[in-house]
Amino acid sequence: MDDKSSPMLEVKNLAISFFNKSGEIQAVRDISYVLNKGEVLGIVGESGSGKSVSSHGILRLTPDNGKVKSGEIIFDGKDILKMNAKEVQNLRGNRISMIFQDPMTALDPLFTVEYQLNESLKKHTDLDTASRKKRMVELLELVGINQPERRLKQYPHELSGGMRQRVMIAMALSCDPDLLIADEPTTALDVTIQAQIIDLLKELKEKIGMAIIFITHDLGVVSDICDKIIVMYAGKIVEEGTSRQIFYHHVHPYTQGLLESIPDIETDSSVRLKPIKGNPPDMSCVKPGCAFAPRCSSAMQICLKQDPPLFELDETHAAACWKILKEAQKQS
Amino acid sequence: MNIMQTLRYIVKRVFLAAVSLFVIITLTFFLMNLMPGDPFMSEKATEESRAIIIAKYGLDQPIYVQYVRYLKNLAHGDMGTSYVLQKGRDVTTIITESFGISMQVGIRALILAVFAGIIMGCLAGLNKDKLPDSIIRVVTSIGISMPGYVIASVLMIILAVRLGVLPINYNKPGGAVMPIITLAAYPTCYLARLTRASILEVMNQDYLRTERAKGMSEFVVVFIHALKNSLIPVITYLGPLTASILTGGFVAESVFSVPGLGRYFVSSISMRDYTMIMGVTIFYSSLIVMMNLVCDILYKIVDPRIKLD
Numbered sequence: 001m002d003d004k005s006s007p008m009l010e011v012k013n014l015a016i017s018f019f020n021k022s023g024e025i026q027a028v029r030d031i032s033y034v035l036n037k038g039e040v041l042g043i044v045g046e047s048g049s050g051k052s053v054s055s056h057g058i059l060r061l062t063p064d065n066g067k068v069k070s071g072e073i074i075f076d077g078k079d080i081l082k083m084n085a086k087e088v089q090n091l092r093g094n095r096i097s098m099i100f101q102d103p104m105t106a107l108d109p110l111f112t113v114e115y116q117l118n119e120s121l122k123k124h125t126d127l128d129t130a131s132r133k134k135r136m137v138e139l140l141e142l143v144g145i146n147q148p149e150r151r152l153k154q155y156p157h158e159l160s161g162g163m164r165q166r167v168m169i170a171m172a173l174s175c176d177p178d179l180l181i182a183d184e185p186t187t188a189l190d191v192t193i194q195a196q197i198i199d200l201l202k203e204l205k206e207k208i209g210m211a212i213i214f215i216t217h218d219l220g221v222v223s224d225i226c227d228k229i230i231v232m233y234a235g236k237i238v239e240e241g242t243s244r245q246i247f248y249h250h251v252h253p254y255t256q257g258l259l260e261s262i263p264d265i266e267t268d269s270s271v272r273l274k275p276i277k278g279n280p281p282d283m284s285c286v287k288p289g290c291a292f293a294p295r296c297s298s299a300m301q302i303c304l305k306q307d308p309p310l311f312e313l314d315e316t317h318a319a320a321c322w323k324i325l326k327e328a329q330k331q332s
Numbered sequence: 333m334n335i336m337q338t339l340r341y342i343v344k345r346v347f348l349a350a351v352s353l354f355v356i357i358t359l360t361f362f363l364m365n366l367m368p369g370d371p372f373m374s375e376k377a378t379e380e381s382r383a384i385i386i387a388k389y390g391l392d393q394p395i396y397v398q399y400v401r402y403l404k405n406l407a408h409g410d411m412g413t414s415y416v417l418q419k420g421r422d423v424t425t426i427i428t429e430s431f432g433i434s435m436q437v438g439i440r441a442l443i444l445a446v447f448a449g450i451i452m453g454c455l456a457g458l459n460k461d462k463l464p465d466s467i468i469r470v471v472t473s474i475g476i477s478m479p480g481y482v483i484a485s486v487l488m489i490i491l492a493v494r495l496g497v498l499p500i501n502y503n504k505p506g507g508a509v510m511p512i513i514t515l516a517a518y519p520t521c522y523l524a525r526l527t528r529a530s531i532l533e534v535m536n537q538d539y540l541r542t543e544r545a546k547g548m549s550e551f552v553v554v555f556i557h558a559l560k561n562s563l564i565p566v567i568t569y570l571g572p573l574t575a576s577i578l579t580g581g582f583v584a585e586s587v588f589s590v591p592g593l594g595r596y597f598v599s600s601i602s603m604r605d606y607t608m609i610m611g612v613t614i615f616y617s618s619l620i621v622m623m624n625l626v627c628d629i630l631y632k633i634v635d636p637r638i639k640l641d
Contacts, residue, residue, distance in 0.1 A: 059545060085550070093546035100545075105538040108557050109637055120546040155636040171546065 006077075008178060008211060009035040009058070014071035016050070016057050025284045027053040027066070029235035037178070040205060040212045042222035042243070044258065045232035048280050051215050054232075055181050058213075059096055060088050076178075094124040097172035101184040103164035107156040113140075113167055114152035117174060124175040139170040142207075144200060162193035166200070173204065181213045186221060198225060220262040223247065228316065231255050234281050234291035237310065241317035252319045253296045290322070298323060338629070341640040345628075349621040353614065360613045361402065364606060365395055371415035371604045389415065391606075402610070411614070412607035417600060423611035427593065431579070431615070434592030437508055438578040441515035445577070449520045450566065453527020457562075458554065460532060468524060475521030480583035484514045488587070502590045514584040519573050526569060530562035537561070564635055571627030575620040 016028040028050040035041050045051045056062055058073055060080065073080040075096065080088065092098075100106045107116060114136060121132045140148035143166040156164055165185060172180055182201065186194040202225050205212055214222050222229065222243075229246040231239040231254065239252040250256055257276035278295035281287070290296070293303040302322050311324045372385050386392050390401065405412060411423040418426055456468040475483075487510045491498045499507045534540070535558060543553045585594035593612065600608035632638045 061541060061544060089547045089549060091547070092544065093548075098545040100538060100542065102538060106542045108539040108543070108561070110560050110635060111557075119543075119548060119552075123547055157637045168542070171542075 007034040008037045008076065010072075010074040011054070011058070012072040012074065014054060014057060014073065015069040016053050016062060016066055017069050018063075018066045020065060023284055026286055027235055027283060028057070029286075030071075031232070031235075031237050033230055033237070033240065035179070035211055035213065038205075038209050038211055039228065040214060040226045042214045042216065042226035042229040043232060044216055044219050044222065044229060046217050046280060048234075048283065049232040050235035051217075051232050052183050055183060055213055055215055056098075058181060059092050059098060061098075090124070093120045093172070093177075094175045095177055096179045096181065097175070097177040098181040098183065099165070099168045099172050099185050102188045103161050103168055104188065106168055107164055109156050112153055112155055113159070117152070117167070117171055120171060120174050135174070136170075139174055140167070142173065142204070143167075143170045144196075145170070161189055162196065165189060165193075165197055169197075169200065169204070173208065173210075176208065177210055179211045179213065181215070183215045184217070185214075187216070187218075194221070201225065218262070219246075219258050231258065234286075235283060236291065236307075236320065238292065238321070239319040240310075241313075241319075245317045249317070250319075251313065251324060252292075252321045253298055253323075254292050255319075257295075290320070300326070338632075338640060342625070342629070345625050349618075349625070352621065353617055356617045357403075357406070357610070357614060358399075360610060361399055362395070364609050365398075367604065369604050371606060373604065374416075406614075411611045414605055414608050416603040416605040417596065417608055423607050426596075426608070427611055427615050430591060430593040430596065433590060434585070434594060435578055437511050437515060437584075437590060437592065440508070441512045442519075442574060442577045444512060445516040445519035445523060445573070446570070448516070449523025450527050450563070452520070452524035454531060454559065456524065457528040457531030457535070465528075468528070472521035472524045475517050476525070478517075480514055480518065480581055481587060483517050484510070484583060484587040487513060500588065502588050507588070508590075511584045511588045511590050514587070515577060515581045519577065523566060523569070526566055527562060530565050531558060534558050534562040560634065564631070567627060567631050567634060570630075571623040572620060575616070575623040579616055579619060 010032075011034075012032050014028055014031050015026070018025040018027055027048075031050075031054055033041070043051045043055065053062065053066065057068060058075075058080065060083075062068065068081055071081070075091070080091065083091070107113075117136045117139065118132055121127060121135060125132070125135075127135060136152060137148045140151055145151050145163065145166050151159070151163075151167075156167075159167065169185075185201070186197050189197060198221060201212065201214075204210075205225070212225075214226060216222050219229075224243075226243045228240065228242050230237050231246065231252065233254050239246065239250060239255045241249070246255060247259070250259065254276070257274070260274040261276065263273055276295060281291050281294070289304040289306060290299070290308055293299045296303065300322060306322075308320045308322045308325075310318045310320045312318045313324070370386065370391060371389075372382055375382060375385070377385070383392070390398060402412075409424075411427075413419075414421050414423055414426060452468050452472070456465040459465045488500060491510060492500045498509050499505070500510075501507055502511065540553055540557060543557050544550075548557075579593050579597075582594045582597050584590065585592045593615075596608060596612050597616075599605075600612055628640070632640050
């Protein structure tokens with residue numbers, strides 16, 4: 001909002017791997033991106049593309065068998081990866097907060113909504129008991145929950161899925177975060193509830209002005225909420241650009257494939273959706289060349305041998321595909 | 333409303349308990365009389381005097397008459413007098429007296445088992461596949477598979493005979509230590525394994541990730557959220573455990589000659605002490621039924637998802 005020149009969050013060359021008995025699984029392979037204050041970034045990709053792992057990494061919530069191999073995550077001038085446990089805890093739920101995919105399991109079943117909301121307020125603010133209570137009621141109203149006083153006394157099992165996700169959002173917003181990481185917040189919900197939650201996030205973004213990282217496997221979901229979009233495949237960024245660029249001027253065949261697999265209400269029902277053929281690669285044995293090449297209809301010789309770098313198309317748009325180089329050579 | 337609901341539930345459960353107690357009393361009474369022999373078979377007396385004694389206690393009457401009379405007396409709170417074990421003494425008095433002693437040992441064993449078991453379970457669960465976990469797993473496996481009399485004998489040989497630090501006799505100072513350990517051994521190990529398994533399951537739950545994402549310290553995550561959730565299965569086991577520990581283990585009490593209720597379980601049956609058999613059975617069943625009710629209510633307090641009905 002004020003200082004657009006210095007980014008709020010800068011992820012540099014982040015690589016995260018999981019280790020199990022059979023060896024190393026490279027979940028995130030060298031990704032970098034920048035997020036400014038108040039911006040909404042969509043990270044899109046199919047299951048196993050590393051989109052969730054990379055974002056959980058921002059809050060250092062990588063599971064125990066995962067390891068950040070290299071990279072920096074600079075938030076507000078400080079590298080989160082170099083912080084001690086206490087510093088990270090002060091960041092979590094306070095300046096950066098997170099909502100998760102499955103609201104049915106994301107709340108502790110044995111504690112009331114009030115207890116769970118109160119926890120973060122108590123930890124991160126100096127408010128007294130009465131003001132915290134007032135704040136909790138406000139928060140629930142903010143996320144569109146009716147009868148907030150009554151809801152506070154209830155347990156998670158007494159609320160519907162959509163309601164629980166709203167509680168999660170209220171919890172995430174409780175300390176006015178600078179950044180909200182939303183990890184597939186609508187995937188586990190019914191379509192109508194999905195739309196409600198997206199609308200709510202859009203509305204909150206306008207009201208509060210926080211930045212959002214919106215992780216999803218569904219490009220359709222993020223189309224009108226995101227300022228920019230990153231498309232991930234096999235732990236790498238394959239294309240990044242503004243929402244417009246990704247939807248109308250995409251160059252990567254994978255982005256193309258993703259867009260073609262979104263059902264459209266206006267197209268005739270006789271037109272079949274085009275799925276992307278094949279399966280994502282096994283990340284425990286990474287082969288040379290572009291990870292998407294085996295599934296790509298326009299793959300060339302070089303694609304199987306060498307991994308393409310991100311070619312910059314303009315200031316905001318970049319894609320990792322040898323096609324770009326070929327076309328550039330043709331033109332010159 | 334909630335209190336009314338709970339009260340109604342308790343009343344209902346007490347009524348059901350009364351019904352099952354009645355069934356237990358009836359079954360025990362008739363089964364007991366099916367056993368060959370009678371309370372006075374070991375008396376060195378002539379046939380005539382034996383018949384006189386049997387007639388004196390009314391045991392010569394038809395079984396249903398005896399049954400109705402027993403129920404009538406029971407309704408007045410009279411469980412009769414012991415025929416053999418403590419001849420002529422009131423069964424109620426014997427049970428109260430010996431249960432008091434069993435309880436002294438039992439409560440301490442129970443506290444030991446609950447604390448040691450849960451702490452060991454947590455230690456193992458939170459250090460999965462590391463050294464503490466391996467040690468606890470080995471120890472608890474041994475503890476679960478070893479019968480009580482083996483534990484009692486091993487303790488006796490090591491602590492009393494070889495090292496001489498503890499007396500074998502219950503009535504000497506420190507005499508309660510070995511019975512307590514013997515009684516607590518199995519439940520401690522069982523609780524440790526139960527807690528470990530439960531913690532391992534809970535540690536992967538999404539809501540713990542939410543707590544971490546909220547900035548909660550690892551202490552709050554583990555000891556408030558994970559522990560409370562993992563204690564739910566433990567609570568279910570506490571009901572029957574409490575009843576069996578409080579009434580005293582037969583083995584622990586016989587080996588260390590503790591004058592508790594546990595000894596009467598078996599001896600009353602082998603001596604055909606009819607009134608004692610009935611008394612101990614009624615007492616033990618009521619205790620189990622009561623403890624289960626307490627546990628169910630405790631369960632409801634810990635887990636709001638449980639509906640009492």
